[in-house]
Amino acid sequence: MGLDLEAVTGVLASKGLKITHQRIVVYQALLAAKNHPTAEQIYDSIKSQNPSISLATVYKTLETLAENLLIHKVSTPQGTMRYDARIDNHNHIYISNTNEILDYEDEELSKILLNYLKKKNFDNLSITDFKVQIKGEKINPDKGISIT
Amino acid sequence: MGLDLEAVTGVLASKGLKITHQRIVVYQALLAAKNHPTAEQIYDSIKSQNPSISLATVYKTLETLAENLLIHKVSTPQGTMRYDARIDNHNHIYISNTNEILDYEDEELSKILLNYLKKKNFDNLSITDFKVQIKGEKINPDKGISIT
DNA sequence: TATCAATTAATAATTATTATTATTTGGGAT
DNA sequence: ATCCCAAATAATAATAATTATTAATTGATA
Numbered sequence: 001m002g003l004d005l006e007a008v009t010g011v012l013a014s015k016g017l018k019i020t021h022q023r024i025v026v027y028q029a030l031l032a033a034k035n036h037p038t039a040e041q042i043y044d045s046i047k048s049q050n051p052s053i054s055l056a057t058v059y060k061t062l063e064t065l066a067e068n069l070l071i072h073k074v075s076t077p078q079g080t081m082r083y084d085a086r087i088d089n090h091n092h093i094y095i096s097n098t099n100e101i102l103d104y105e106d107e108e109l110s111k112i113l114l115n116y117l118k119k120k121n122f123d124n125l126s127i128t129d130f131k132v133q134i135k136g137e138k139i140n141p142d143k144g145i146s147i148t
Numbered sequence: 149m150g151l152d153l154e155a156v157t158g159v160l161a162s163k164g165l166k167i168t169h170q171r172i173v174v175y176q177a178l179l180a181a182k183n184h185p186t187a188e189q190i191y192d193s194i195k196s197q198n199p200s201i202s203l204a205t206v207y208k209t210l211e212t213l214a215e216n217l218l219i220h221k222v223s224t225p226q227g228t229m230r231y232d233a234r235i236d237n238h239n240h241i242y243i244s245n246t247n248e249i250l251d252y253e254d255e256e257l258s259k260i261l262l263n264y265l266k267k268k269n270f271d272n273l274s275i276t277d278f279k280v281q282i283k284g285e286k287i288n289p290d291k292g293i294s295i296t
Numbered sequence: 297t298a299t300c301a302a303t304t305a306a307t308a309a310t311t312a313t314t315a316t317t318a319t320t321t322g323g324g325a326t
Numbered sequence: 327a328t329c330c331c332a333a334a335t336a337a338t339a340a341t342a343a344t345t346a347t348t349a350a351t352t353g354a355t356a
Contacts, residue, residue, distance in 0.1 A: 018322055020334065054336050059313065075223045080312065093273070106268075112260055113280065120254075121296040125241070127284040132261070136275040148269040166302065166353055202305050207344065228343070
């Protein structure tokens with residue numbers, strides 16, 4: 001994770017977006033974040049270095065990036081929106097007792113689902129995205145989750 | 149869908165909840181609803197017959213019902229909360245161009261996922277729920293979706 | 297039927313997000 | 327390099343969704 005300035009400007013340019021300091025900073029902050037942050041968390045993370053960037057601009061910038069498919073919006077069981085710089089197809093694990101959202105990616109799972117959905121024929125529906133939402137809680141909130 | 153008064157009072161009692169007119173009305177309204185309504189939509193649907201029930205009470209009642217696992221809260225890509233009286237395990241299809249949320253249930257899919265998750269061993273995670281979120285749009289917004 | 301904790305109505309407050317508007321700016325044209 | 331202007335931003339107000347407060351009411355137990 002984390003793209004350098006050149007890479008970020010290149011990505012913005014590839015979408016025809018103007019290269020602005022605000023967009024670079026917000027995008028880099030999200031790329032660097034590990035935790036599917038809220039708009040406010042991104043705002044907090046950048047404001048010491050960029051005190052003139054307003055929260056509304058952070059929202060607007062995230063919206064612009066999402067519209068251009070550079071990032072994803074992630075809705076949560078709490079209803080507040082969080083953001084994700086990962087745009088490859090992956091799933092999320094919602095941890096209720098720590099409020100974390102973890103990425104979960106497994107090629108096997110993706111294949112299984114894709115196969116399943118291909119087999120089914122949804123009439124009058126064009127599927128744009130699908131993912132598995134796993135909800136759970138950490139047994140020990142201070143430790144990570146591993147798959148064995 | 150739709151439980152009679154006796155059934156609803158029985159369900160509330162089984163959870164140790166006081167039987168109140170408000171709870172009966174809100175619960176029945178949700179049971180009768182087809183569209184994963186918002187709190188406000190439920191409020192609107194009951195207020196002509198029950199003008200004294202306030203929106204805050206609708207929210208509180210829904211929260212109580214959800215805490216007692218009689219209903220589910222459904223978060224949406226828009227961030228607003230919607231409610232679902234179906235509590236059996238099922239999946240949702242989010243239709244972006246009509247803002248509908250459709251239930252999608254398929255035994256085969258449930259089996260596939262359950263098998264998959266059982267095979268995987270998530271360390272330090274207790275899974276409480278999992279579902280597939282399908283996003284898409286209707287080709288013809290005025291027609292339904294069928295599976296062939 | 298009296299009691300009292302739980303519930304509700306009415307409303308205020310809060311939180312998350314979006315809109316408004318005046319000002320500024322990136323980047324193409326000159 | 328400078329001019330120009332649509333697009334972007336800062337500052338702030340407004341809105342939408344939800345939650346909190348508090349006084350009054352009520353369900354259900356004794």
